[in-house]
Amino acid sequence: MxxxxxxxxxxxxxxxxxxxxxxxxxxxxxxxxxxxxxxxxxxxxxxxxxxxxxxxxxxxxxxxxxxxxxxxxxxxxxxxxxxxxxxxxxxxxxxxxxxxxxxxxxxxxxxxxxxxxxxxxxxxxxxxxxxxxxxxxxxxxxxxxxxxxxxxxxxxxxxxxxxxxxxxxxxTSASFGDTKAKITGKELSGGSKVQLTEASIIVSGGRGMKGPENFKILQDLCDLIGAALGASRAAVDAGWISHSHQVGQTGKTVSPNCYIACGISGSIQHMAGMGSSKYIVAVNKDAEAPIFKVATYGIVADLFEVVPALTDEFKKVLG
Ligand SMILES: Cc1cc2nc3c(=O)[nH]c(=O)nc-3n(C[C@H](O)[C@H](O)[C@H](O)COP(=O)(O)OP(=O)(O)OC[C@H]3O[C@@H](n4cnc5c(N)ncnc54)[C@H](O)[C@@H]3O)c2cc1C
CATH class of the missing domain: 3.40.50.620 (HUPs)
Incomplete structure (x- = not known):
């Protein structure tokens, strides 16, 4: 059989x-x-x-x-x-x-x-x-x-x-057997509190975040809704956030129920890592940004207004 x-x-x-x-x-x-x-x-x-x-x-x-x-x-x-x-x-x-x-x-x-x-x-x-x-x-x-x-x-x-x-x-009595390599220690890379690759909601920030200090508004939203924090390569290359958060061709491939992209233009390399998300929400000032071609919901606006407003609304709904 x-x-x-x-x-x-x-x-x-x-x-x-x-x-x-x-x-x-x-x-x-x-x-x-x-x-x-x-x-x-x-x-x-x-x-x-x-x-x-x-x-x-x-x-x-x-x-x-x-x-x-x-x-x-x-x-x-x-x-x-x-x-x-x-x-x-x-x-x-x-x-x-x-x-x-x-x-x-x-x-x-x-x-x-x-x-x-x-x-x-x-x-x-x-x-x-x-x-x-x-x-x-x-x-x-x-x-x-x-x-x-x-x-x-x-x-x-x-x-x-x-x-x-x-x-x-x-x-089963099956065991490790003779293994050639042994793990002698583990060190956390300082990645998301929620595992990026398995998260059902991800909030990601790109170059539009303008600086490392601004990722706090995304982290606050993540903490509230149990999401993982992601980023585009532009944000990672700028040194605003560690590579362990990077989504895309040279970062992590994710497939959450909901992916909220803030200040991310939607390059093919970024979309290679998140294109299979069930719902994509894009917040971008530029109505012509490619991310809107794949977004389920698009918000053409300044993320520094939209993200805190979203967090406030979630606070009301979730108590
Ligand atoms: C071989 C290779 C591999 C790569 N791998 C990856 C990868 O794994 N992941 C990845 O992400 N990229 C990758 N890239 C880079 C990729 O090509 C893009 O350069 C990168 O994704 C751009 O990041 P971004 O969207 O954050 O920045 P940008 O393209 O600069 O977009 C920033 C966006 O923010 C918007 N914005 C600005 N201010 C605001 C505001 N206040 N409110 C709202 N919106 C605002 C702008 O309108 C713009 O659309 C790779 C490139 C190469 C060549």
Whole structure:
């Protein structure tokens, strides 16, 4: 039987939203090809989180122990479980961790891999992954020709569908094994309080912010609505904000429900990183700015009036 494996992600004992998204992608494919959907959760608290992925269709939840992240170690566990469960399709998160271990998993399973998929369908028993190409200006639908097909899924791109699965929990004895690299320490880069790549709302500032001190008005709005703070490269290059906030071709690729661009013109390189956002709100003084071509809502105005007004209105609504 052709089974499907979805790999979830746990951070600080909490199940990340992408885990439900990869599970929903897996459920769709398992239903289409008639296989079983197994969800693998690695890390502390995995047993207690199994019910959350069962609620979106996991037939089985395999839990594995790991006290820290290791791309090699995770790849060893994922590939061992995939082999043990006769898996033909593997979905992994296109997150920082996922991007690190997914190519290693593909090599271990001799699988072809499509990374950064934003849509999943099935045709003739094979998974078809929709993936942005040419900096997000077009989409390619790609099938993997190898027996085992592997995919990474962009956060916030796949709709989570509630569907009760049996969710029988079992633990695996698969372990990190002998890893060549060991993490000896971690240092936070001083990025967003909310993870940019997984945020459902992002407020970004560009050259129109005019200086580093003005990012505070964006941060205030972010804090109020639980958004992550983004920036254009112009703002980063000017030294107003760190590169960890940069969205675009040479920054992060994001796909939030709502992207609020303030004082950003909308260059192709910027849009390559945020063009797949569900709703785009642009605040720009120049009515001809290219960002308005992709914006769902456009506000032609001075951001220094609009942003504080928005924050005040949110304060009233949210209390
Ligand atoms: C190889 C390469 C890779 C790149 N990678 C990236 C990338 O990853 N990310 C990225 O962002 N860019 C990237 N760039 C740079 C990109 O081409 C643009 O230069 C950059 O995105 C412009 O940033 P901006 O929109 O903030 O600035 P600008 O294009 O200067 O736009 C500023 C906007 O602010 C508006 N504005 C000014 N004052 C106000 C105000 N008070 N109220 C409202 N609006 C106001 C202006 O009307 C203008 O539209 C890359 C370029 C290259 C060549």
């Amino acid at each position: 052709a089974n499907v494996l979805a790999v979830g992600e746990i951070k600080d004992g909490v199940l990340k939203k992408i885990s439900k998204e990869v599970t929903s992608a897996g459920r769709k494919v398992a239903d289409a090809i008639g296989g079983e959907l197994i969800v693998l959760l690695i890390g502390d608290g995995a047993d207690g989180l199994a019910k959350d992925v069962a609620a979106v269709g996991a037939d089985k939840v395999v839990t594995a122990k790991a006290s820290e992240f290791s791309a090699e170690g995770y790849a060893n566990i994922i590939s061992a479980v995939a082999k043990e469960k006769s898996v033909n399709v593997v979905f992994m998160p296109h997150t920082g961790d996922g991007k690190d271990y997914s190519p290693r998993v593909a090599i271990k399973l001799n699988a072809g891999i499509v990374s950064d998929a934003v849509g999943i369908s099935v045709d003739g028993g094979k998974v078809v992954a929709k993936k942005p190409i040419y900096s997000g200006k077009a989409y390619a639908n790609i099938k993997v020709s190898s027996d085992i097909q592997a995919f990474t899924i962009r956060p916030n791109a796949i709709e989570v569908v509630e569907k009760a699965g049996a969710g029988a929990v079992e633990s």
